[in-house]
Amino acid sequence: METGAIIMLLIGAIGLWGGLALAIFNYNRAAKREIAD
Amino acid sequence: MSSSMQDDVGVRDQWGTKLGFLLAAIGSAIGLGNIWRYPYVVYENGGGAFLIPYFVALVTAGLPVLLLEYSLGNRFRQGAPATFHAISPRWEWLGWWQAAISFVIATYYVVILGWCLSFIYFSFGEQWGDDTGAFFIGEYLATSAGAAPEGFWDIGGVQLKVLIPMLIAWGLIYYLMQRGVSKGIEMASRVLMPTLIVMLILIVIRAITLDGATEGLNVLLTPDFGALIDPGVWVAAYGQVFFSLSIAFSIMIAYSSYLPRKTDLSNSGLIVGLSNAGFEFLAAIGVFAALGFLAVTQNSEVAEVAGGGGVGLAFIVFPQIISSMPGFNTVFGLLFFATLFFAGVTSMVSILECVVAAIREKFDMKRAAAVNWIVGVAATLSILYVTRGGLFYLDTVDHFVNAYGLAVAGLAEVLLIAWVSKTLVQQRDHLNAHSYVKMGPWWTISLKYVTPILLTTVIVYSLITELGENYSGYPGSGLLFLGAGGVALTLILALALSLNSRAPHDEYVHTLKE
Numbered sequence: 001m002e003t004g005a006i007i008m009l010l011i012g013a014i015g016l017w018g019g020l021a022l023a024i025f026n027y028n029r030a031a032k033r034e035i036a037d
Numbered sequence: 038m039s040s041s042m043q044d045d046v047g048v049r050d051q052w053g054t055k056l057g058f059l060l061a062a063i064g065s066a067i068g069l070g071n072i073w074r075y076p077y078v079v080y081e082n083g084g085g086a087f088l089i090p091y092f093v094a095l096v097t098a099g100l101p102v103l104l105l106e107y108s109l110g111n112r113f114r115q116g117a118p119a120t121f122h123a124i125s126p127r128w129e130w131l132g133w134w135q136a137a138i139s140f141v142i143a144t145y146y147v148v149i150l151g152w153c154l155s156f157i158y159f160s161f162g163e164q165w166g167d168d169t170g171a172f173f174i175g176e177y178l179a180t181s182a183g184a185a186p187e188g189f190w191d192i193g194g195v196q197l198k199v200l201i202p203m204l205i206a207w208g209l210i211y212y213l214m215q216r217g218v219s220k221g222i223e224m225a226s227r228v229l230m231p232t233l234i235v236m237l238i239l240i241v242i243r244a245i246t247l248d249g250a251t252e253g254l255n256v257l258l259t260p261d262f263g264a265l266i267d268p269g270v271w272v273a274a275y276g277q278v279f280f281s282l283s284i285a286f287s288i289m290i291a292y293s294s295y296l297p298r299k300t301d302l303s304n305s306g307l308i309v310g311l312s313n314a315g316f317e318f319l320a321a322i323g324v325f326a327a328l329g330f331l332a333v334t335q336n337s338e339v340a341e342v343a344g345g346g347g348v349g350l351a352f353i354v355f356p357q358i359i360s361s362m363p364g365f366n367t368v369f370g371l372l373f374f375a376t377l378f379f380a381g382v383t384s385m386v387s388i389l390e391c392v393v394a395a396i397r398e399k400f401d402m403k404r405a406a407a408v409n410w411i412v413g414v415a416a417t418l419s420i421l422y423v424t425r426g427g428l429f430y431l432d433t434v435d436h437f438v439n440a441y442g443l444a445v446a447g448l449a450e451v452l453l454i455a456w457v458s459k460t461l462v463q464q465r466d467h468l469n470a471h472s473y474v475k476m477g478p479w480w481t482i483s484l485k486y487v488t489p490i491l492l493t494t495v496i497v498y499s500l501i502t503e504l505g506e507n508y509s510g511y512p513g514s515g516l517l518f519l520g521a522g523g524v525a526l527t528l529i530l531a532l533a534l535s536l537n538s539r540a541p542h543d544e545y546v547h548t549l550k551e
Contacts, residue, residue: 001251005258008085012258012318015092020311027304030473031055034299 049114050218050404052295057223059308062292064226064383065283066313067233069149069351072377075277076321077346080257082273083264090265090274095314098491099278101483102447103289104306104476105454108468110293111302116394117287118535120294124458131449133531135287136395138442139388141527142286144415145431146385147210148422151203152177152352153378160359160370169356170349174428181425189515193425200423206382207416213386214393214408218295222386233379234316236372241319243369244326247362253329256339257321272498275491280439282313283387285447291391303472324350327358334361348428351377389415399534429511430519436508437520440499442527448492455485 001009052058079087113120118132155177159165165172174180179196181188213221244250264270283289293302325339331354332339344354359370389411396407422431455461461481469475508516 002255002259004260005085005255008088008258008260009254009322011085012088015088016311016315016318020308020315023304023307023311026473027301027308030301030304033473034301 050295051297053219053223055296055300055305057219057227058292058296059305060226060230061222061383061387062289062305062309063312064230064233064380065288065292065387066281066309066384067230067316067380068281068283068384069146069377069381070281071313071317072320072324072380073347073350075281075317076257076324077343077350078273078277079321080325080343082270083261083267084256085258086260086262086264087270087274090271091278091314094271094274094278094491095310096479097483097487098275099282099284100306100310101480102279102284102451102488103282103310104303104468104480105451105464105484106284106289107293107302107306108464109454110290111296111298111300112464112467114294116294116391116398117290118395119398120290121453122535124453124460128453128457130531130535131446131453132287132290132395133534134442134528135285135446135450136392137527137530138438138446138524139286139288140392140411140415141434141438141442141523143385143388143392144418145422145434146381146388147206147415147419148199148203148427148431149348150206150210150378150381150385151199151201151423153374153381154202154205155198156352156356156374157371157378159356160367160374163356163360163366163370165356165360167360169360170353172356173352178428179425180428189426189429189512191426195420196423196425196427199427200420203419203423204416206385207412207419209382210385210389211408211412213382214389214412215405217404218390222390225386226383229379229383233376233383236376236379237316237319237323240369240372240376241323241326243365244323244330247326247330249329249331249333250326251329252332253325253327253339254322256329256343257325268494269498271491272495276444276495279447279492279495280443281317282310283384285443285450286388287391287395288387291394292387294394299471301472302468303474303476307474328354331358331361348432399537429515432509433511433515433520434523437516437524438527440503441496441521442524444492444496444499448489448496451484451488451492455489461485 052061079085079091082090109120113123115123116132117135118129121132122129156165178199179193181191181193213225215221216224245254279285293300296302328339328343331337331342335342342354342357344350355373356370359366359373362369389408392411393404393407396402396411397404400407402410421427424430454464461484465476465480468480507513508520
């Protein structure tokens with residue numbers, strides 16, 4: 001694969017799937033805090 | 038259908054669990070367009086460079102509007118017409134317009150589900166033969182002998198081989214809708230969404246391990262940063278984000294109205310928005326890797342085999358890819374068309390649910406009666422699309438409803454909240470009340486300035502293109518009657534429904550005013 005395509009693949013993967021992972025992590029953390037409260 | 042709490046008038050449906058809501062909302066956002074539209078939008082608008090305007094559009098328009106709809110639905114706990122009525126009685130029509138648009142979309146969306154069912158069957162032994170275009174257009178749809186524009190009004194007879202799978206799809210949708218929010222939509226989403234994601238991952242793994250996959254990925258992702266100075270690329274990014282997230286359908290207002298008040302709305306919205314974006318990015322990788330394989334097999338260029346996306350990609354190009362594969366052709370065919378079908382079913386039930394919620398609230402109807410009426414009328418209208426001219430009518434109505442109906446309804450929604458009723462701050466307060474991630478000034482600025490300006494630009498851009506040449510070369514009479522006429526009819530219907538002041542939600546509106 002061309003370098004430019006690999007870089008954009010990584011940007012897309014980190015931005016979208018990484019962002020999703022972070023949102024799920026935050027969601028679970030908030031849910032645990034809610035249960036603790 | 039057994040009677041349940043959900044059949045009772047005045048008893049509001051609820052999601053069984055928050056996870057169930059999340060899966061249903063993701064299922065609503067992820068639809069056919071994620072698989073057959075997004076990859077081509079990326080490819081035609083700067084390749085990998087398109088990700089930049091796409092991210093910007095997601096953050097400044099897609100996610101803000103999605104969160105606004107969550108906030109509206111959860112705060113007023115009603116469908117769209119009653120929600121807008123609560124904000125200002127004069128704006129109830131907007132909720133009805135969104136519901137009417139969703140209803141029109143449901144009438145043709147189910148036809149495509151029927152095509153998917155047929156192609157699941159055709160996958161056994163690759164029954165589409167060598168000329169997949171002739172098979173789909175000529176043999177299966179039996180589209181009018183004369184191509185558009187001459188054959189546009191050649192309605193012809195109903196095609197039984199298209200009608201029967203559509204009726205099977207209607208049967209499944211009817212069953213899920215009658216079961217209600219938690220036992221029908223939520224249960225289906227809990228099964229279909231994880232299955233859908235696993236199936237897509239399997240498709241992508243198979244696609245990227247085929248010869249020529251890297252050719253396809255290079256075509257898809259190699260960035261052309263020069264394209265970023267083209268305003269059309271930015272319009273495409275905002276259009277893609279807007280149409281992909283089930284915004285302005287009134288779906289998310291209805292879905293979030295079934296949530297408990299103490300819900301982390303912001304994080305839920307972020308998860309739904311990013312799941313949708315992540316899914317379509319993955320689908321684009323799978324689609325273009327497979328197109329790269331087809332190009333190598335045919336000793337051709339990816340651009341030549343790619344076609345124009347949409348229906349052609351799914352039902353003409355992909356059967357070619359499936360037939361060209363070195364092994365497990367039937368399994369790959371089943372996976373691909375079942376993926377399309379599952380993505381479509383979870384979107385279809387959400388499209389109908391917002392109409393069911395609106396009708397039940399306005400006319401004090403039991404769920405069973407509302408579903409009977411809505412599915413009955415929609416199923417009757419959908420017969421138009423299984424005639425010999427059905428493909429032309431579907432394409433025309435879809436184009437106009439999306440480009441003008443949804444875009445204008447979305448713009449009106451944002452203008453109502455941000456500029457007319459000036460209730461953006463109240464909505465933000467409600468959103469932040471139980472949310473871990475708080476919405477700050479960017480949310481307000483996006484909704485007040487960025488979204489209205491960009492949506493107006495998208496609409497004007499579509500209009501200019503429209504006036505330049507007839508969409509798909511269809512005759513002006515067809516575009517005017519079915520396209521513009523269809524959108525106008527939804528608006529007239531909406532205004533008529535809002536003129537009837539009798540509303541079960543009046544009591545709730547008074548409570549709010551007190």
